[in-house]
Amino acid sequence: MVTTGTPRVVDGLVRPLDAALREASFRPADIEGLLGPVAAGALDREQTLPALRVARGAGPEPLAVLVRLFLCGDDVTRAELDAALPGVGTDGAQRLGLVRAAGGGRGDQVRAGVDLSPVTYEAPDGTTAEWFVTSDLGEAATNAALRPDHVLGVGGASTTLARATIRAPRRRTLDLGTGCGIQALYAATHSDHVVATDVSERALAFARFNAALAGVELDLRHGSMLEPAHDGDFDLVVSNPPFVITPRPDRSGAAPAAGLPLYEYRDGGRSGDDLVRDLVTDVGRVLAPGGVAQLLGNWEHRRGEPWQDRVGAWLDEAGLDAWVVQREVLDPAEYAETWLRDGGATVDRDAAGWDAAYGAWLDDFAARDVEAVGFGMLLLRRPTGTASLRRLEEWTGPLRRPLGDHLGAVLAAHDWLESHDDDALLAERLTVAGDVSEERHLRPGASDPTVVLLRQGGGFGRTVRAGTALAGLVGACDGELEVGRIVAALAALLDVDAASLRDELLPQVRDLVRDGLLLASD
Template identity: 60%
Template sequence: MVAVTSSVPVTDPTLLDALRSDLRSADYTLDGVRSLLGPVAADALDREEALPARVVTASALASGADGRATLLRLFQLGEDVTRAALDAVLPTLRTAGAERLGLVATQGADDGDAVRAVVDLSPYAAVDAAGEVDWWIASDLGEVARRGALPENFVLGVGGASRTLAQITVREPRGSVLDVGTGCGIQALHASRHAGAVVATDIDARALAYARFNAALAGVRLDLREGSMLEPVLGETFDLVVSNPPFVITPRGEAGVGEFTYRDGGAVGDDVVRSLVTSVGSVLAPGGVAQLLGNWEHRRGEDWAERVGGWLTESGLDGWVVQREVQDPAQYAELWLRDGGITPDRDRARFEGAYAAWLADLDRRGVEGIGFGLVTLRRPALAGAAVSPWRRVEEITGTVAQPLGATIARVLDAVDLVRDLTSEALLGRRWQVAGDVTDERYFTPGEASPRVMLLRAGGGFARTVRTETGLAAFVGACDGELTGVQIVAALGTLLEVDAAALAAELEPQLRGLITDGLLLPAP
């Protein structure tokens, strides 16, 4: 068996051209791999259950040469392949070129000698505002390939959090983008498709080496800078900042816990996220948007929304927090221990010691739960204007319609629109109902009037708004032809209420519907 080292890949343009060509020819793409594996084995591998994929690929190779099976076993499943097999699937680069790139280690020079991957090289596919992407992303070998715990300097590939951030990022054209804590570089690669320039920072030099390799393999130019969080860009401003920061809340200084560079920012509790939220405004240009993921503590006797909302207040920016999930301390400890490959079946003593340390650390701060979610911040375009920042802290745990980037961009535009409209201007305009909105009414048998009336958005965050008679009737009349004033006047007569009082009652509700995208300005 070939020993696995802890190296990083080498960026050699000529060899990367050969690698790119060979990977395409082998159909080592996300669709190609899923086609080979089938849905059962592919879904299992997504859950880091490798046995079905090992069975399928072994069967495929027994039936004849299959480049996809060879590459999948080598780079993702941690299986040795022969030099002859790798030469066949990489006919331009060959095993010697892969070794010079730092992708593999070899046991010898004969055709039958073993070759083992030194890094993970996985296909990646996504759809963003610029269309479809098919890349290959290099990172450190994962738990499946290692069959053991991860090293603390582990460089993560594209995980679930990375995909979430890529899907929620606004993709409007931007002059400059900053990716804080870039890791393998996936957010910076996406940003390069809609930005004039992309700067990516990371405290870990190994992570930057992977990001450099991945950018070169994708044919993308990035400005990569080593340093902690915002330090490498102090004094500069950007139109968009994205960050999947090392937000995991980890016990400090506890043996066996594993302080992994890719997820642990070295701070106590949720201070990494709090610090980024409150300081990112220093590098945001007017109109600039910052989007990040994070964890925050739910502490005994404190309202989590007030606590996190205080971070938004301190930032001085428009701010929007969406909590997507809450875990209790035990669930949280179990998640991140297993994420690092620290499991009871491998080392029960280490697992139980680290588990106890995690619970004790959270208990010291009175933590009853840990929230995970999305944070969007924006510096208003009119610097110095007497405008109150827009703030929203909410919990949305149901199914959403990804990607959410366009939805978030529309909300920010609607915030500006509503903020600039006086009461008279709001009702003086014509509005229309968004195309994905349905009106749902629930009746008690035998009653003529509905007991519950709901407006439900089919896209984005799939919001549901409960309405009363006046609001439901107003929205129902928003066909883009009548102004709000005309609708309110008609409803006042129909419902036999004072039109001015009805307008005052409806105004804040209408602002909410416009902000959430259920009502749109008529063209």
């Protein structure tokens, strides 16, 4: 039986499907409750066997049937699915393109043609949305290599981008390379109008279905990169683009090296990191003044050229405010292995193709003197005047909480600092952010600390080492005293020159305001 399908919107069946899935408690928390932590954890790692054993053991209860069918790739009977999806039934699910039934009998087998997974979204204001998102079945469910036009489900990169997206109210948002439409669904929670584009017609069919199931209206457009977007149209652009660097022998971008599969979801058909460069340099065209683009990407580290210079040159060309955070670095071999394993294609470990494909990747990197590949997030903003924000940093630590609010606050703090010279800063009454704690390290028996650390609980969880004066200043920032008065008092207390202390402290205070450890009153 062919196992992959494409969902179709059928009026009169989509709302009953949504109702039936809710009725069955097909939600992440309930699924974890059914499976238990071990099987649920395995399923997260795309290992279906433990979940299958638990779900089969749970009998015909609707949640177990749906987990087996849509998450594990298991066959269920027509009778089981009819009971699990009242109002839709096996015939309805078949008309929606979700399943294929072997026959019309109650005991006939039914197999999923798509993955259908629940997603719970908790908005910054505490409200939650629950969606059901279809995508192509993964290798774990089909036991086969992915098709070239495979439509990805909600994966690690999707979640990374979603958690980093600033969820401020937006007029118009563009989701470039929407795939199953997950970023567009998130965007619709805070945007009046969402345009979602993809070069893949199949991806757009999945996005159309998922939007209908979520009751969300999307403006779906077919086309490559920024082609379907008008100039200056968007307050927000989000994109998890097909950034994977793939060997292309002739640099034309027409086809990857022999033996390497072309996966539309990861391979944008350009040489090296050209796709990410092109997106960074061109995205400003579709942004409204003040509009923000949040992208994920890979960039090459070339011998003798720090990555900050290479990406920095793209930013120069873009002329945008920019903050780039490098989250991970892989050497060429690690990079090639990661993407050779992805997709389950013919180049598995034992195949002769593995060495050839691995070699093609290494040759490709060697041809451009690539020593490593960086992965990270790019936050770009079309300035209303001239660009003033330029920050490229490495941050490889874990990020446990959604970052969007924090990134928005850092942009606002940057703007505030730009409009406050040192005199204005000295006149300001700052407060310490609620998530900042102070950690003191003392030698046993000593009364003065040798090290004072300021730790941020939220955001990037930064740790700042503070000298005596800075620690004293931060400790006094209660919103009552101006920075200038605190500095003067500290100078007297420490018996140092006030002007020198001010010159030493103000840049550090600016850094703390910029990163959200100190807050301005307005």
